[in-house]
Amino acid sequence: MSDTLPTPDPAAPAPAATAPAGELIRFDGVTKRFGENTVLDRLDFSVEAGKHVTLIGPSGSGKTTILRMLMTLTRPDEGTITVDGRRLYPAKRREVAEVRKNIGMVFQQFNLFPNMKVLRNVTEAPVTVLGLSKDEAEARARELLELVGLADKCDVYPSQLSGGQQQRVAIARALAMRPQVLLLDEVTSALDPELVAGVLDVLRDIARSTDITMLCVTHEMNFARDISDDVLMFDGGKVIESGPPERIFEDPTHARTREFLGAVL
Amino acid sequence: MNWDWNAVAEFMPHFWDGLVVTLQALVLGSLLSFTLGLVWTLLMRVPTRWVRWPVGVFTEFVRNTPLLVQLFFLFYVLPEWGLTFSALTMGVIGLGLHYSTYTMQVYRAGIEGVPVGQWEAAKALNLPLRRTWTAVVLPQAVRRVVPALGNYVISMLKDTPLLMTITVLEMLGEARLFSQHAFEFTEPVTVIGVAFIVISYLASLLLRSLERRLV
Numbered sequence: 001m002s003d004t005l006p007t008p009d010p011a012a013p014a015p016a017a018t019a020p021a022g023e024l025i026r027f028d029g030v031t032k033r034f035g036e037n038t039v040l041d042r043l044d045f046s047v048e049a050g051k052h053v054t055l056i057g058p059s060g061s062g063k064t065t066i067l068r069m070l071m072t073l074t075r076p077d078e079g080t081i082t083v084d085g086r087r088l089y090p091a092k093r094r095e096v097a098e099v100r101k102n103i104g105m106v107f108q109q110f111n112l113f114p115n116m117k118v119l120r121n122v123t124e125a126p127v128t129v130l131g132l133s134k135d136e137a138e139a140r141a142r143e144l145l146e147l148v149g150l151a152d153k154c155d156v157y158p159s160q161l162s163g164g165q166q167q168r169v170a171i172a173r174a175l176a177m178r179p180q181v182l183l184l185d186e187v188t189s190a191l192d193p194e195l196v197a198g199v200l201d202v203l204r205d206i207a208r209s210t211d212i213t214m215l216c217v218t219h220e221m222n223f224a225r226d227i228s229d230d231v232l233m234f235d236g237g238k239v240i241e242s243g244p245p246e247r248i249f250e251d252p253t254h255a256r257t258r259e260f261l262g263a264v265l
Numbered sequence: 266m267n268w269d270w271n272a273v274a275e276f277m278p279h280f281w282d283g284l285v286v287t288l289q290a291l292v293l294g295s296l297l298s299f300t301l302g303l304v305w306t307l308l309m310r311v312p313t314r315w316v317r318w319p320v321g322v323f324t325e326f327v328r329n330t331p332l333l334v335q336l337f338f339l340f341y342v343l344p345e346w347g348l349t350f351s352a353l354t355m356g357v358i359g360l361g362l363h364y365s366t367y368t369m370q371v372y373r374a375g376i377e378g379v380p381v382g383q384w385e386a387a388k389a390l391n392l393p394l395r396r397t398w399t400a401v402v403l404p405q406a407v408r409r410v411v412p413a414l415g416n417y418v419i420s421m422l423k424d425t426p427l428l429m430t431i432t433v434l435e436m437l438g439e440a441r442l443f444s445q446h447a448f449e450f451t452e453p454v455t456v457i458g459v460a461f462i463v464i465s466y467l468a469s470l471l472l473r474s475l476e477r478r479l480v
Contacts, residue, residue, distance in 0.1 A: 125390035
């Protein structure tokens, strides 16, 4: 970066030297193997700031791995990953932590902290990581819990909530860190069918009302169609087709996409 | 064999003294074993083997040698190196150290039982490693280990009479001392036997209520 300031001004546009205007996430030649199995094969793709991108494709096609690499839960074997013009991989540990601050993730299994009440699940990181005062963090947490329809559940433990409610808390918890990027990893896959709609409605709201960049792995094709600006179809460790949802869903060009959509729709 | 209530009455003041010492040894020994065990567990997770290796060897050694031998070592050998403490202090250290090599295994299982998703969620929220341990992992691990730790407390209670051998006058020590003077064995030994059962039972009740509250 040519910038002389040690910390970039968040209001300033991404440095033009490293990224085209608006580009937030970039994968260059990223390869990931698990043993003999190549999950991602020299993958290139980028996501513009504020876009909602859905990754679809058969299981084992590496969609979740992409989210996990962005959250630095899994390391790629080769290639580079850049977020907002800053290197996430390869990079030094401290720089990684700095970049990671802008990324939030919601997991398939919710992963709420069972030893903390709902409110503290949402305030824990803002207080300890962002340095917010307890009052500030709680006010914000209550707002977010209101947004996900759980304002009355602040003082219960996660185990007292349904799966759908837990997932909505997990969404509030991720948003409390004010991430630029929200990663959604099959967030409705572990839910009973009747609880799915509530979670998806919350996410639709967030997609509509914020400028947060969303990367979403899902099998809910209607949801993908609703919220996505772009859909990436994965197969065999590569993006085989991408485009706006109307085109991908109505008029897929690739035979594998047609086959996949035929099976899930 | 005659049962003499007068002998019981005569023994009781000594019994209370012994009971206090037994409970002191038990409570302090337990606290020491809980703390040290956690220290061993955490040290065994340090990335450098230069820490893990000595800790592993030392705790393996302590776990696999008899507590009685360790007590003798603490009480009779250490003073030769200029380390002298009271007999009870040495007894507490002996019990605590010995049992810490068991509690460390309990903690390890407890920590490994915390789902990997909890670590991942903490990382996704950018929680520092130290905070992840203190706020997320350990509170969940402790909950899991309470039953097993409680069993070791009861086990330790039953090992407290070993302290008699290093001159600590806990319950058995008091009973033996009394017997040697009064030539009455049945009553003092029976009294402390009953006392051990009562303490074990109360401890297990306490433990069960603690488990219910935590789960």
